[in-house]
Amino acid sequence: DAGVTQSPTHLIKTRGQQVTLRCSPKSGHDTVSWYQQALGQGPQFIFQYYEEEERQRGNFPDRFSGHQFPNYSSELNVNALLLGDSALYLCASSLPVGEKLFFGSGTQLSVL
Amino acid sequence: SQQGEEDPQALSIQEGENATMNCSYKTSINNLQWYRQNSGRGLVHLILIRSNEREKHSGRLRVTLDTSKKSSSLLITASRAADTASYFCATLYQGAQKLVFGQGTRLTINP
Numbered sequence: 001d002a003g004v005t006q007s008p009t010h011l012i013k014t015r016g017q018q019v020t021l022r023c024s025p026k027s028g029h030d031t032v033s034w035y036q037q038a039l040g041q042g043p044q045f046i047f048q049y050y051e052e053e054e055r056q057r058g059n060f061p062d063r064f065s066g067h068q069f070p071n072y073s074s075e076l077n078v079n080a081l082l083l084g085d086s087a088l089y090l091c092a093s094s095l096p097v098g099e100k101l102f103f104g105s106g107t108q109l110s111v112l
Numbered sequence: 113s114q115q116g117e118e119d120p121q122a123l124s125i126q127e128g129e130n131a132t133m134n135c136s137y138k139t140s141i142n143n144l145q146w147y148r149q150n151s152g153r154g155l156v157h158l159i160l161i162r163s164n165e166r167e168k169h170s171g172r173l174r175v176t177l178d179t180s181k182k183s184s185s186l187l188i189t190a191s192r193a194a195d196t197a198s199y200f201c202a203t204l205y206q207g208a209q210k211l212v213f214g215q216g217t218r219l220t221i222n223p
């Protein structure tokens with residue numbers, strides 16, 4: 001049983017560019033959450049998708065957007081990249097809301 | 113911000129000793145969870161304790177929850193070098209659908 005998979009593993013972009021990160025949830029999971037983790041900090045909630053709708057959003061600007069597909073996989077898009085967007089982006093899936101999250105290994109984004 | 117606080121921020125102990133990490137949170141919760149992260153990669157779920165529970169065990173892990181003090185503790189007994197990692201508490205506040213993570217405790221086990 002495959003767990004949560006994220007791609008790519010690493011990404012280097014320059015300021016102003018756009019990036020798309022991808023996530024496939026654990027088999028059978030229908031809820032996907034995205035987190036941003038700066039170096040030495042705890043994960044910060046970006047948003048959560050369920051039934052292809054954004055169900056809840058954290059304190060992130062509109063430059064951060066997402067999508068969930070009918071097969072429950074998800075994408076995170078970030079436009080107009082800033083140096084401060086450099087971080088580890090984590091995708092997590094779950095079944096019932098609030099129960100334990102299964103995390104992918106993350107995408108390390110570096111913005112130069 | 114609803115983000116809770118963890119202490120200590122860093123903890124270094126000898127192999128075989130016990131490690132205790134603490135987490136405080138802001139308002140009423142449905143549950144509190146602990147996760148481990150090795151070398152800045154994905155987090156791994158360790159244990160979940162619900163608001164009506166006071167203590168849970170899983171192997172060498174013991175978690176307590178004191179809702180009157182809005183705090184939780186994670187105890188790792190008989191620590192091993194492989195326990196070296198960052199540990200995060202995460203809270204599901206009542207009425208919310210997202211887990212809020214703390215800043216974490218960086219644990220180092222010295223052989």
